[in-house]
Amino acid sequence: MTDDERKNLDAQDEEQQETPAQDEGDQDAGPVEEESAESPVAEQDEAEELEEAPAEKKKDVIPGADLEPIAVETDERPLSAEEQARKEAEEEEKARREAALTGDADEEEAASRAPAKIEGDARYLATGKRKNAIARVTLLPGSGKIEINGRPLEEFFPRPLHQTTASQPLTITGYESSVDVRARVHGGGVSGQAGAVRHGISRALIEVDPELRGELKRRGFLTRDARAKERRKAGLKKARKRPQFSKR
Numbered sequence: 752m753t754d755d756e757r758k759n760l761d762a763q764d765e766e767q768q769e770t771p772a773q774d775e776g777d778q779d780a781g782p783v784e785e786e787s788a789e790s791p792v793a794e795q796d797e798a799e800e801l802e803e804a805p806a807e808k809k810k811d812v813i814p815g816a817d818l819e820p821i822a823v824e825t826d827e828r829p830l831s832a833e834e835q836a837r838k839e840a841e842e843e844e845k846a847r848r849e850a851a852l853t854g855d856a857d858e859e860e861a862a863s864r865a866p867a868k869i870e871g872d873a874r875y876l877a878t879g880k881r882k883n884a885i886a887r888v889t890l891l892p893g894s895g896k897i898e899i900n901g902r903p904l905e906e907f908f909p910r911p912l913h914q915t916t917a918s919q920p921l922t923i924t925g926y927e928s929s930v931d932v933r934a935r936v937h938g939g940g941v942s943g944q945a946g947a948v949r950h951g952i953s954r955a956l957i958e959v960d961p962e963l964r965g966e967l968k969r970r971g972f973l974t975r976d977a978r979a980k981e982r983r984k985a986g987l988k989k990a991r992k993r994p995q996f997s998k999r
Contacts, residue, residue, distance in 0.1 A: 832971020833946075833978075836919070839970070843922070844915045866925045867960040875958040879951025882979045884939025888951030890959060893931025895921070899948065900936060913945040920953045920972050924963050946976065 830838065875890040897904040897918060908914045921927040932952060936944045953972035957964050967973050981990035988994060 832974050833976045836949075836971045837916070840912065840915045840919055843919075844911050847915075848911070866929050869930060869959060875955045877951045877954035877958065879947045879949065879954060880975055881946030881950055882939045882943035882976075884936060884943035884947040886934050886936045886944065886947035886951040888948065888955050889933045890930050890952070890955040891933070892929070895928040895931065897932040897934075899934045899944075908941065908945055910941070913941060916945045917948040917952070919949055920956055920967060923966065923970065924956055924960075926956065926959075930959075950975065 869890075869892045871892055873892065877888050877890075879886040879888060899907040899917075904914055904917060908917060918927065921930070921932070932948075934948050934951060936947060938944075939947065949972060953967045956967065957973070964973070983989055
């Protein structure tokens with residue numbers, strides 16, 4: 752054999768050896784391509800499942816259910832003597848109305864001690880004030896009749912709240928059926944006049960029985976409430992209200 756023939760045979764052998772290797776490589780590349788083709792689809796399915804799962808959980812869970820409630824402490828402002836007296840008057844009037852509706856007798860609390868006896872010709876004078884109202888009160892022995900500026904209590908104070916406010920000292924001390932009250936009131940409004948009558952009756956009761964001072968003082972009936980409407984100032988709309996600012 753010549754050298755050319757040997758070279759041809761060697762080239763043929765090399766070609767035969769390379770072709771099986773290429774076939775094997777092509778076979779191996781097939782599954783890899785299939786796996787790579789399948790992998791994006793699988794990843795999409797998994798992502799969709801993961802997205803659906805939290806959505807379902809979010810629907811079931813109430814927002815803020817895991818938060819702890821905050822306890823808010825409300826600091827109640829203590830009532831003043833005047834506010835406490837007004838509150839008691841409203842409660843007494845409410846109880847009286849409920850008793851009248853149900854037909855029950857109005858049961859008043861018994862006084863801690865018996866009322867002092869007043870002589871037939873005794874007169875006890877006192878002056879009461881509230882806001883701009885001034886009341887000159889006279890206590891004398893009687894059966895509990897109250898006259899203000901020559902008119903009965905129910906006529907002068909049509910509202911039950913004002914009636915209860917004016918007669919509160921007599922009811923608490925137990926003198927509502929043993930003394931008559933005559934008062935002259937001027938100035939202020941209806942609410943201020945009722946407070947002035949109560950203040951004057953309380954001061955007159957101390958003249959009758961000094962032992963009542965502690966109870967009346969505790970309820971704030973002897974305190975002169977100096978609160979009044981503040982006067983209007985020049986250049987202002989009211990006491991503190993200013994006109995709206997205008998730049999031009």
